[in-house]
Amino acid sequence: MLKIRNLQAGYGKLKVLKNISMHVAEGEIVTIIGANGAGKTTLLSTICGLLKATSGEVLFEDRDICVLAPQKIPALGCVMVPEGRQIFAALSVEENLILGGHVLKKRGKKLLKQQLDDQYELFPILKERREQYAGTLSGGEQQMLAMGRALMSQPSLIMMDEPSTGLAPLIVQAIFKVIVKMRDEGKTVLLVEQNAKAALQVADRGYVLETGKVVLQGKSHELLEDVEVKRAYLGKDYGEFYDGKA
């Protein structure tokens, strides 16, 4: 579904992504884990066109989306839930959702209504708060709204940037349950997370990013068991990691 080859991108002279190759197959949850500054968000921003790639290609369903303007990409079925939610605080919950469905506008109100109902079914709390200003929602609710907004356009691939940031563990659990549910309902998910353990527990496969390079990839359960991943990203004897080989 998504195929990335030799992607390089950065900010001005600063090269951030150094030759990233990866893929996401239909119906998979794939996670990208890595420390702060590894290039995870830059990678997502480049995929969704917010940042121009300096070289390489991003193929979404065999179409190079690097050459497209960012606003054209969601209509193809590839959407992003940005880090920090970035909902429209001064609009109501429902207005936020409707904005997410703007690409469906031409296909009639009936479909839009159906999509709204689907999101309310997936996130019942949003239905309760439909009239409320989005800015008044709690962190977890805002995250749900951001996810619902992304799902409104009926995407086949949904990319999520750090959905667990700033949320209480119980809420994180709920959010990750929804991610699994989305996969089970046929969506494909690319999940960028600092919370490596939570991400690997729900994902099918993972890539480990380090200073803009993929240093490891594999099935999630293998990465969870990997001593290097445990040390560097799952908080196991981190201090010992750099004290030499012997």
Add this chain to the structure above:
Amino acid sequence: MTEKPDGNVCIPEERGQFVLERLQSTLNRAYRNVPFHQQRFQRKGIDPSEIQSLRDVQRLPFTTRKHLSENYPYGLFAVPLRDIVRIHTAPGTRSNPTVSGYTRQDLQIWENMVATALQSSGVTPDDILQISLDPGLDTWGRDYQSGAESLGASVIPNTLLSIEKQLMVMRDYKPSALVTTPSYAYQLATHLETKGVHPEDFNLKKLILVGEPADPAQRDLLEAKLHVRTSQHFGLSEVPGPALAYECENRSCLHVNDDHFLPEIIDPSTNESLPAGEVGELVLTTLTTRAFPLIRFRTGDMARILAEACDCDCRLVRIEWRPERNDRLIRIRGVKVHRQQILAGIETALGMTPQQYCLFENRYRGKTYLEIWIAVDDSLFSDEIKMLEDRMKTVRDQVQEDTGVPVIVRLKESASIIACKFV
């Protein structure tokens, strides 16, 4: 495209993506963690991020057995020692042996690979599989054992047995599959004949030949004499291990497990890559190995890549393994022995370097030996036969101990050695 262990991603284009991803992360790790690789990349002015296709691998420097010896013992490890769960030692090309390490995951991958190769040879959980390899291939013995056990077969592990004991095991324990070298299988077949034992007294059905390529005539002979079906596996005795290529049901070629290894064929004289169909040296790059990544390792084995697809479902790269070698190694009973190493053994035993000598593989009563001819000159000569015999025995014991293969030493006149084609 999903990632399956030892599975086949069949669509070539998608397979290319899958292999490229593994190659790039291997290079990134090797560059970051192994100073040897980093320095050699830098010397060639290459950064791993410049490797953007499988063809680009041709720009990378080679790794040879000499490098393995020079970085003895842990210089090429790419993970901290505490992550290593097994350390293998194999005879090196010089005085230093070759040391390789495996993480728990490496062993797991290896186990799956060996199990896949055994399965392709028809081994099932119902089989009793015996492993019979020379001490020089001890490490393979362990790998075959874990692979077969993970498959659920009953395993008789590798133990050094006399040929008589071997017959007893085959008669009484009734192994249905045997992993061994063509040399040993031949010795076994000859011994059966000598003893007048009929192969039907055994239950042996599958003979898995490892360590050296067996030509069709040899295989026909073994199949006729032992009443078995043979299949062939290819591996490297130093690193990383056995069964990295294996025959499928069709037995027409070897399939390289390119989920885990990227094969290339190069022209040894120009070091340039050769297209499919041309015979050259087999060069391997590991794709999943964590502890001991090898980048463009020159195996010394000669092979050619077969372009046509196999009739079987498997889409792994096909190769034909050729008997010749492109290095100074002699293959004795599947064990690769370097001339330099043998000479070092002779020197230790004699306390001097022989002026003239020759080394070759030879067979007596079905058993394969490393034969060493040494020219008798003034420095060696003694009028006491016993003294001469003692010296030859010391040489034999020393080389046998160093290499783990059976040795015969003969004293010859200088003229015979000059005439010997193996000098």
